Every structure is written in C-alpha cells, then in structure tokens.
Amino acid sequence: MMLKYIIFDFDGTLADSRNVFISAWNSLADKHQYRKIKREEWNSLRKLPILERIKCLNFPIFKTPLIIPDFYRFYRKYAKEINLYPGIKEMLDTLEREGHKLAIISSNSEDVIKEVLRRNYVRNISEILSSNLIFGKDQLIRKFLKENHLGASEVIYVGDEQRDILACKTTGVKIIWVSWGYDAKELVQSQQPDCLVDSPEEILEVLFQK
Incomplete structure (x- = not known):
C-alpha cells in the first residue's frame, strides 16, 4: 500500500533544540528541586532510558504537568535559537x-x-x-x-x-x-x-x- x-x-x-532544552531544564532546576544537566554528560544521558534519565536527574515524574508550562514559555522565548x-x-x-x-x-x-x-x-x-x-x-x-x-x-x-x-x-x-x-x-x-x-x-x- x-x-x-x-x-x-x-x-x-x-x-x-538540545541547547535550549538543557538551558530550560537548568533554569527550572532550582525552582522544582531537581538536578541540573552538565553539558559534558549529555552523551551519557542519551544512553539511558527516559525513566532512568529522569531518576538520575532527581526529577519526580509526577511533577511533569507542573513544569511543562514553564518549559513551553522558555521555548517560546528562545525559539530563535532552535534550528533545523x-x-x-x-x-x-x-x-x-x-x-x-x-x-x-x-x-x-x-x-x-x-x-x-x-x-x-x-x-x-x-x-x-x-x-x-x-x-x-x-x-x-x-x-x-x-x-x-x-x-x-x-x-x-x-x-x-x-x-x-x-x-x-x-x-x-x-x-x-x-x-x-x-x-x-x-x-x-x-x-x-x-x-x-x-x-x-x-x-x-x-x-x-x-
């Protein structure tokens, strides 16, 4: 077919959007009490399943709905830095x-x-x-x-x-x-x-x- x-x-x-994602994550880390991402650890994080990645960054998954609006606002602000x-x-x-x-x-x-x-x-x-x-x-x-x-x-x-x-x-x-x-x-x-x-x-x- x-x-x-x-x-x-x-x-x-x-x-x-990797750099914008890392910047958004780190800017919200203190507010939501999770661990920031070091740019040099990005490749090692990519090798972890998403739930292990979240655990490694000390992020409680139930907080996802709380941070999504903040993420969207950050992405809108820095959309000009996202390229194909x-x-x-x-x-x-x-x-x-x-x-x-x-x-x-x-x-x-x-x-x-x-x-x-x-x-x-x-x-x-x-x-x-x-x-x-x-x-x-x-x-x-x-x-x-x-x-x-x-x-x-x-x-x-x-x-x-x-x-x-x-x-x-x-x-x-x-x-x-x-x-x-x-x-x-x-x-x-x-x-x-x-x-x-x-x-x-x-x-x-x-x-x-x-």
Whole structure:
C-alpha cells in the first residue's frame, strides 16, 4: 500500500533544540528541586532510558504537568535559537516534490514548531499535533489516523527516541529512527525500529524504496 503521509517528530528529529532544552531544564532546576544537566554528560544521558534519565536527574515524574508550562514559555522565548538540522529542509522539499503529505506529531508546543518552520521557510507541513504528555504519542498517532481516515500501513513515522518506537509499535505504524537526536543508538537498537538511519539523505533512500 502506498504511503499517504509521512509523520515527523520535531525536537531531535527535524530540529536541534538540545541547547535550549538543557538551558530550560537548568533554569527550572532550582525552582522544582531537581538536578541540573552538565553539558559534558549529555552523551551519557542519551544512553539511558527516559525513566532512568529522569531518576538520575532527581526529577519526580509526577511533577511533569507542573513544569511543562514553564518549559513551553522558555521555548517560546528562545525559539530563535532552535534550528533545523543540516539537510532537513532539503529532505522535506524533496518529499513534497515527490507528492508526499507531511505532518508533525510532537511534545513541543504548536506555536514554537510553527515559528521554527516559518523562520526556516518550511511551508509544506500540512498538519501539526502537539501533546504535553511524555508518553502520549500513541494517542496522537491514533487521533491522526482516525481524523484522516488512514490505516496504520498508510503512514510512517520518523523519530529519534525510544518512546517514539514504543508509540509506533503500539499503534502498528512503522518507524524510521534517526541517530542524531535525543536517544543514543545503543539505547534503541534492542527496540528494533523498522529502519535506522544516520542522515536525512538516508530517510529519502528508505522512503523511495517503498
């Protein structure tokens, strides 16, 4: 069956928001009594499952709803510092020329995503779905499929985290996992994503083989 939509995660997949994320986390650490992230420990944190990462940073997961609004405010303030990874705009433009419809499902806020896309002259994203739940992407994927009258085999998801893989396996959607984002390759290989790529060009290679 031909793919009708390609769905992308945003942070860590299309956009490099690592520095803004670390700055936001550290700016809120004192207020919410959790540990700051040292920039030199980022690569080691990427190798930990998200719940272990949270535990390592002394962050009680029940506080997530309390800090999400603060995170969104920080991201809005510093959205100008979030840029697309090299090769991403060219990849999106190629997919559009080939007739693919593109969407984004993300934990970031819709207004931040739109600002980054606008600043990078990306106008070919037809739909953006946002959730402030850490583990809520399966719900958004189901919502997207239902609203667009799509079967799971008619879309593919492109993401960078272990939780993206879990959400896709839960919904029956195939996933292309990218290695340049928030989770390390060592962490996700055992999760067996459908495809694993190391560059935006490889995403095109995978999609054009289908």
